Amino acid sequence: MKSIARALREKYPEDRLYILLAKRNSGSFTYDGIERGGERVCLEIEEELEKIQKKGGKITKLSVVGYSLGGLVARYAVGLLEMRGVLGQLQPMNFVTFASPHLGVRTPLRGWHNHIWNVLGARTLSMSGRQLFTIDNYRGTGRPLLAVLADPESIFIAGLKRFKRRTLYANAVNDRSAVYYTTGISKTDPFVSPSRVKPNYLIGYEDVILDPLHPVSPLAPKSGKMTMAEFKTSSVGYLRNTPLVLALAVFIPIGVVVFLLNSVFQTFRSSRRIKMHESGLAGIRVENYRLPIWIKDIRGTVEDVYENLNTWQEESYLRASDDERDDGQLNKAETKIIALERRKSHPQFPTLALAPAQFTMVDELDKVGWRKYPVWIHNVRHSHAAIIVRIDKPNYREGLVVFRHWLNEEFLI
Numbered sequence: 001m002k003s004i005a006r007a008l009r010e011k012y013p014e015d016r017l018y019i020l021l022a023k024r025n026s027g028s029f030t031y032d033g034i035e036r037g038g039e040r041v042c043l044e045i046e047e048e049l050e051k052i053q054k055k056g057g058k059i060t061k062l063s064v065v066g067y068s069l070g071g072l073v074a075r076y077a078v079g080l081l082e083m084r085g086v087l088g089q090l091q092p093m094n095f096v097t098f099a100s101p102h103l104g105v106r107t108p109l110r111g112w113h114n115h116i117w118n119v120l121g122a123r124t125l126s127m128s129g130r131q132l133f134t135i136d137n138y139r140g141t142g143r144p145l146l147a148v149l150a151d152p153e154s155i156f157i158a159g160l161k162r163f164k165r166r167t168l169y170a171n172a173v174n175d176r177s178a179v180y181y182t183t184g185i186s187k188t189d190p191f192v193s194p195s196r197v198k199p200n201y202l203i204g205y206e207d208v209i210l211d212p213l214h215p216v217s218p219l220a221p222k223s224g225k226m227t228m229a230e231f232k233t234s235s236v237g238y239l240r241n242t243p244l245v246l247a248l249a250v251f252i253p254i255g256v257v258v259f260l261l262n263s264v265f266q267t268f269r270s271s272r273r274i275k276m277h278e279s280g281l282a283g284i285r286v287e288n289y290r291l292p293i294w295i296k297d298i299r300g301t302v303e304d305v306y307e308n309l310n311t312w313q314e315e316s317y318l319r320a321s322d323d324e325r326d327d328g329q330l331n332k333a334e335t336k337i338i339a340l341e342r343r344k345s346h347p348q349f350p351t352l353a354l355a356p357a358q359f360t361m362v363d364e365l366d367k368v369g370w371r372k373y374p375v376w377i378h379n380v381r382h383s384h385a386a387i388i389v390r391i392d393k394p395n396y397r398e399g400l401v402v403f404r405h406w407l408n409e410e411f412l413i
Helices: 002-011 027-032 034-054 069-083 111-124 127-132 145-149 155-161 228-278 295-301 332-344 356-368 398-410
Strands: 061-067 091-098 165-171 197-199 216-218 371-375
Touching (some): 002 398, 034 069, 034 127, 034 145, 061 069, 069 155, 127 145, 145 356, 155 356, 165 398, 371 398
Parallel strands (some): 061 091, 091 165
Antiparallel strands (some): 197 216
């Protein structure tokens, strides 16, 4: 987030824009769950506003920016700010996310692959991991937190609607932490096979920012014969990747063990912090942030652990020829959602095999209105960090084009 703050400061002086970098969720604190992160951020914003006011200053407008998991924490915090009346006292301007997994990190899979990967695999992670895989039960609602965040009757959507502009930037390719469908709030992923599509870039932001209305055009299928040039390119690519494949064959078993041990350790540390948080020993009076989350009730009473694991699975799709018996574990309402999405699936860009709750999230979040920009990072193997220039290296500089587009075309001051 420091790179984002730096880009904002270069564009706007201190007398025009006050910048607060939230600090309470740094390091392993992101393991503690999206709601606790949101409570920390909400408190931090309230404390900062109070401090400015005591010094004789006055904040009149508010913009919120989130990167990766921070985008979900920001959406939760916005709901709390709405609940506590803060947004009603300010003019909400921009809500922006960069590479944030709005639909979670569940890999679109069907059948037993789904059960092994998305259910059993997710249970090795901390509270944040369970929420990202949508296997949690948020505050006894019987629904995952991400589904509640997208509920049109919740304070979270009410707060989000207050902002004049909602913008997201999503990596089209090479994001091993959060793939396009979830960061772009989409039921399809036209970038699964990059070699089969032609990218359409925005004028002035070529090779990085894609046209949001027409991001790609399908390429005509090539003949079955491979040209000499293609053969050479394929061979060179294979030889370059051979050391990586050999290394993975050796290190993946070791990595899995290390990952599981680290998960146990971080989950243990997180559980201790959660107990302190819930008991009020972490400096936050949680009762101030546990008021009703539903609008009608209010009226009546007044982010890197899962990073590389996701890339081990190939996405599945919904097709008209699917065996509907694979939907046997769904209830009647969920079966109806899947059947509808299956009928709408197009052969060119088929609908991903998302969970019923994820399809509903897409529909409800789209109703709020987002300006969505796919980003095509070329110079690094892992684009998740490059989209915000998290490391100051030459091959991360494509992220500066993202910042330039955001500040010149999207950010309202």
